[in-house]
Amino acid sequence: MAAIYRQLRTNLEDRRNRPAARGFYVAEMDSRRWAATEEARTGKPARTEAAVLWTYHLLARYGQSVRLPAIWFALIALLGATGMAIGGVDLTPAFPLTETTVRDGWSWSERYRLVLFMVQSMVSFFFPPNTPNLSDSERTGQLFARFAGPLLFTQLLFALRERVRR
Numbered sequence: 001m002a003a004i005y006r007q008l009r010t011n012l013e014d015r016r017n018r019p020a021a022r023g024f025y026v027a028e029m030d031s032r033r034w035a036a037t038e039e040a041r042t043g044k045p046a047r048t049e050a051a052v053l054w055t056y057h058l059l060a061r062y063g064q065s066v067r068l069p070a071i072w073f074a075l076i077a078l079l080g081a082t083g084m085a086i087g088g089v090d091l092t093p094a095f096p097l098t099e100t101t102v103r104d105g106w107s108w109s110e111r112y113r114l115v116l117f118m119v120q121s122m123v124s125f126f127f128p129p130n131t132p133n134l135s136d137s138e139r140t141g142q143l144f145a146r147f148a149g150p151l152l153f154t155q156l157l158f159a160l161r162e163r164v165r166r
Contacts, residue, residue: 001027001031001035002028002031002032002035005024005025005027005028005031006024006028008024009021009024009025009028012024018165022064022162025062025064026061026062026064029053029056029057029062030057032049032053033050033053033054033057036049036050036053037050037054059072059151059152059155060152060155060156060158060159063155063158063159063162064159064162065159066156066159066160066163068155069152069153069155069156069159070152070156072148072152073122073148073149073152073153073156076118076122076144076145076148076149076152077115077118077119077122077145078115078118080118080121080141080142080144080145081111081114081115081117081118083137083138083141084114084117084118084138084141085110085111085114087135087137087138089114089131089133089134089135089138117129117131118142118145121142121145121146121149122145122146122148122149122150122152122153123149123150123153124146125146125147125149125150128142128146
């Protein structure tokens with residue numbers, strides 16, 4: 001089925017009908033994903049392709065959705081900030097506050113600092129914010145965010161490019 005959808009898609013793209021071709025692209029990718037999943041169930045070595053296609057589908061609807069990468073970006077930033085808040089991270093040297101900090105409960109400025117720290121970690125792949133007092137689990141979360149951020153941002157840019165081309 002994927003080959004048929006590909007032929008229909010390329011025919012529509014040759015006629016410069018990109019909105020209609022988008023539907024056939026999604027159908028082609030869905031067919032490939034289901035075929036790879038079925039092959040993986042039968043024991044053939046298609047697990048990697050199935051995993052990549054499922055991830056690509058969940059993260060960005062095969063590069064066609066602008067909202068999904070933005071939602072995933074915000075969700076990872078909020079979950080990372082929440083995880084660091086639960087772990088009791090202290091960001092005072094990197095992000096000093098002008099007001100007094102409440103340690104028994106989290107103030108809004110502390111929550112904002114944690115979300116800001118996670119967003120800065122996600123958008124700065126080569127130069128993350130310098131925080132010497134992170135635990136190993138917090139550094140692991142920051143490292144995950146540093147890899148997930150550029151990936152999601154790239155998916156967002158590809159989807160925007162596809163939307164502009166239509």
